[in-house]
Amino acid sequence: MASLVGGAALGAVFGEVFNVLHDTVKCVGSDALMFKPILKSLQFNLNLLAPVVEEIRQLNKKLDHTEEETKSLKEDMRKARELMGNLGRQEWDYPLQAYYGRQLTELNEAIVMFFQGTLSLKMGRLSCLVPRPPDFTVWLDVPLEVLKTQLLKEKKQQLLLTAPGGCGKTALMKRLGHDQEIKGKFKGNIFFVPVSKTLNLMVIPAGVLLTHIGSSPILLILDDVWSGSEFRLEKFKFDIPKFNILVTSRTTLPEYSFTYDLKPLNDEDAMTLLRHFASLQDGSSHIPDDVIKKVLYQSFSSLGKEYSERLWRVPTALKVIGGLLRKNPVEAWCSIAENWSNSHYIFNSNSDLLDCLRKSLEFSDHEVIFKECFMDLGSFPEDQRIPVAALTDMWAELHKLDDVGNNAIHNLHKIATPNLANLVRKRKDAGEINKYYNEDYVTQHDLLRELAIFESCQGPERQRQRLIMDISGNTLPTPKVEVLVLNFQTKNYSLPEFMDNLKVLIITNYGFFPTELRNFQLLKSLPNLKTIRLEKVSILSLCKAPVLLKSLKKISLFMCKIGQAFQNFTIQVSDALSNLMEINIDYCNDLVELPAVLCDVICLKNLSITNCHQLSALPNGIGKLVNLEVFRLGSCTDLSELPESIRSFYKLCILDLSDCLCIRHLPKDIGELCNLKELHMKGCLNLSKGLPPSTTNLEQLKLVICDEEGLGFSNHDF
Template identity: 40%
Template sequence: MVNASDGVVGAVFGELFGIVKHLVKTVVVFRGNLKKIKDTLSSIEPIINEIDKYNNMLEHPQEMRPIKDLLEEGKGLVNKCSKIHMLNLCTTYTHSKKLTHFNAAVLEKFQIYMPLLNVMTSKETSVKVTEIGGDVKELLSVLSNSAAHQSGLETMGNLAVPAAPHFIVGLEMEASLSKLKEQLLKEGVSVIVVTAPGGCGKTTLLKKLCHEVAIEGKFEDKIMFVPVSKKPNLRDIVQKMYQHNRFKVPEIKSDEDAVHCLQQLVNKIGQNPVLLVLDDVWKESESIIDKFVCDDIKDYKIVVTSRYEFPRFRPVHHLNPLTHDEAMELFRQCVTVDDRSMGAPDAKLLNQIVEHCKRLPLVIKVVAKSLRGKDYAFWRKKLHELSEGHSLLDLDNEILACLKKSLDDLDGDPLIKQRFMDLGSFPEDCKIPATALIDMWVELYKLDSDGVRATPDLHELDYRNLADLVVPRRDSRDDDESYRSHYVMQHDLLRELAIMECNQGEVEKRERLILDLMGNNFPNWWREQKQQPLRARLVSISTDGKFSTPWLNLELPEAEALVLNFQTNMQTKTYALPEFIAKSHKLKALIVTNYSFFPAELGNFHVIESNLRRIRLERVTVPFLSMGKIRLHSLKKISFFMCDISQTSTSNDAKISDAMPNLEELDIDYCNDLVTLPDGICEIKPLRKLSITNCHSFSALPEQLGQSASLEVIRLNSCTNLSRFPDSIRSLQNLRFLDISDCLNLSALPDQIGQVVNLERINMKGCLRLSGLPRSIVKLRNLQKVVCENEKAVMWGPLQDTLTGLEITLFEEEASLDWLHD
């Protein structure tokens, strides 16, 4: 029988959550700490509700007592903090640290229960909970299977507000921020349009607005930030909104169905204030705004950003360019290096350059960063370039012309310009995986296979404000510099510039061919099939949901990289690779990305060319375990991201090792149906890197793992169902890096770990059940670094006398559960 005291976890949680939400608005001195705790509590609230609901079904309800005690402790702490005066600096500092530690403790405690969050939306899994009862920790293997698909989808469906800039320049921006905040906080306004030319900072303003304390306090987790762009897909937007609000994502087959589902969702969440940001709506897409309007919901606000003013929607807020003084201030900030003033030789020259930037933040940043550290002659040359072409009437064209002038020299380094132009191969407003760019650049520019020489170019593009390199907080633990969770984003004006540069000259002679197909509307030169063989080395083809095969033929004898971006057909959910791939004999890199919400079945896989060296597949269904019949003898790396790959193979299937005998790197991320790997993987002798990450159903490495004698890196982070290593791991004499971070179910390192004598680094952050180290650990004489939390560091501390080169790095990144759903 359940003790009454164990059935009130939800009640204690509710009291704590209520206090925290109140104090966030009223206690200034601890607001930052309290807001983080509020965000944490918001994330775990659904779990708390289910814990109380299912408590009577558990054989060991006392397992809930530590949670209840922790929440009681937190309630006492925040109450105490509410009474501390802000001038009591010593006490304020001490209790700020206590709040931080409490937040981290809650996050760590709930990591083991977090899979419940998505599971409870599944009726099938709810039945399983009823049937198994038992220890909560034992639920993990069942829960992760059911939650896996959804948590993987959330990687591409995140509508959370992007990080806010540290500062915004200009009284106009400050006034706009204040006015928009006032409009959102009062009743009666349902749609607000923020309009300005490209590059004025509309998106920056909205990011800052959504992170304002008053706005976050009112709308809480019901703020959705939706990039709409030039070709909006209503179905996908609605599906992402369902996912963001933690509802089961419906399959939507038409725009009419999407509107119906949207209305249902708004009615569900509209009891609380809702804020929807539709960012970058094009003139041609005005009708999409109507789909989101719902006048029956009292506190449902929509903010639209656009280069165009939509007369039917009011109020309209015009965001003006910076004043001259503000533009000068921003320019000076961007042209400064290491706090040393890098101003122009004279004020007149500086004034003239700033005026030619049209006082637009984006242009100012790009131009200023191109002038960093340059002498007088270069500044004069830049002014002359900017002064040309001022007869243009269209502001967007004039901005592009101005940006182009800063692109043409790039320190005389044409390689950076080439990399910039390559970014146009990916769709507007998308997060471009850094690894996809690196794969492409390695083959196009004949770089080292690990991409080490490619990564500085990512930072150079970011430094010059030609793109934004997005580095997730959770990836600060990525010791081997793989850039696996990094993304590149590009302002749409800069993307237009990149494509404009790529489209210079005759189609047949271009080095890059970037094609954006609407339905089956092929360009005339392609449809008529009169063109000569194309010389393009990089080819990018994007298709929308109305595209259907067959593909028309293309002759690409020089193509070395092919990027295929697609959205699935509403009815078929299939995508066929074009037949012309089979005749593109120089093709080395293939990147295929499905931008629809659900995976699409990938057909025509037989056309894959044997000369391919790198393949990256995202959000597709492809039978990896049955690939033994294809021949990819040149393949060095294959990557699967959010793919369905684990279709059952038969004993008659040829071995993977026969299909890709020279594979050096296998990367599988968020492939939620993967349970194990085929044994043939271990027979691929050159395999150096094995990455199985965020695969929550993955439960076992092949027993023959020790045969992979060339393995240098094994990454298994966030494989929550993995419980053990095979004994043969002792044979991996070349292994240098082992990442088992966030493997929640892993209870021990292998007894034979000491025989992996060249192991240099271990990341074991988040291994909650790992409670001890095997005796053989003392034999790891080359071990240099271990990443773990405080409580695990206690196990390693005594070994530092024996392992004299060992550095124990405490994982001090801000605790977060985002790795499960971001």
């Protein structure tokens, strides 16, 4: 039933199935008294959802969303209808009563989640929440008041904000979305969607939008719309009362009721902004005005007077320049800026700002690796979060960094310090022995991404280290590629052929629904493949055509459908994955039980299963993984216990059970984990009885992270 959640694209057939289910719930309420409370709640939630089903159907018709995209959703609704038909039975044994009670509860929770639109709010790349505004945006005070005045009017509007790239359009939208007066008017109905060069209709969560229709008005912010997308914007001019659209663009677009041109910085604001971004690392911002003025002039003077006066009024340029200066004493700033003024680069006429920003890539010879890593960021789509884990996989092969991620984080800090990217660290208790970076990500301004791509495209194509391109057909033009990053959005996809040298494969599907890889078996022909990372991919085909991946050392599955992947496997997994050392499974919500066949991968050293909320059991055979050093089960909220067989994990250094809400006790012989150094139990709310007595035998234990109030012990107990 859980898959009922998540479909914004609901069509006519869904509407029919919904109506049948709605009527059935009303009818069976009096015949199934033992389920009366949950049925009453379910009927209440269906009543809330019913008024918007027709609007959802009409909207998706307008957006060209197909019925095929909601096949699994409609099937769940039909199953729910069959479930309702069985509730009129008069005799119930306890197992059946528990089973149907659980099914009803799951259905009700799914309806609630759909109605609130929480899926779109939780999934970072599909999120419509307005991102947090930058800390320092003093130059945007006046534009903010102008836009607020317009939006606070009681009427339906279509507003346009224009400015060149890097001038603060997105920052202004973030401030606007968090303004208290704007939030007071629109309540929770403010939706922020980054659009960029390619307007992707699937990023608009239509169902979420319409489920918020009510007495409060709606504000839809479409950020960074490029010229040529005007005809597509017509699809979002809905006939909905109090529906406001605010579009930001680098160019003027026609047919808007109000247009505001964001002006460049004035002299005072430019100096204030550079002073802020260049504040010394000791926190001091007392920098003489004459130094700031000289730096402003000299930093851009190589571009000529016209471009110089224009570009030092661009906030993004000042942010990068300030980030470069703050690493040096103030006394050296003028000479550094003078060196920049003597630099000359050849760019096309539309690359003035890139010319300026290119100065930020002047690393010393022993730091050239940082420039290489910066250019690698251009391999990912615009306005998307870049997982640190994906960068770690790339850089372990491309730049021979450690595959744990410590060096990757160091390099990212070096890139983030001059404001070339933003590194977001999510988890604060990752430990010291083996860092955990699966929740961390990088964001980047689109201009800086353009800079990364521009730098990557220098020189003859056949001599480049990176190729960023659209692939048509199934053949790569460069068969010598070693790292392949595939970004797409489609229901089915075929891997390109002839990649004999491939060592790292990163596949990311940016659509709503998992992609079926048609020729997954092609991977067996890649003798050097070491690392696979799949995001939002269905690997059901794994059992249809078993794949021998003898060189594979690491596989990561994020938001993938893998529940059936290892069923009816016709070959020994120990043969197919004979050298596999690391498995990461994250947000794979159809995983109910870890496949027992994976327990035969005895070379495994790192097993991470996190945020798999349906995972309820681990096979007892997991004890065969005697070489395991890291075992993570964070946020597997339905997991109630660990098998006693884990006592054979003699090499285990890290056990992470963070936010495993249902775990009530640990194996009694956990003390036999003689090499355990870290134990993470924060959020294990049901571990109220503490730990087994054998934990006193954990002599190597150095770090315990827990909720001390709930468990009644602290680190010194060990």
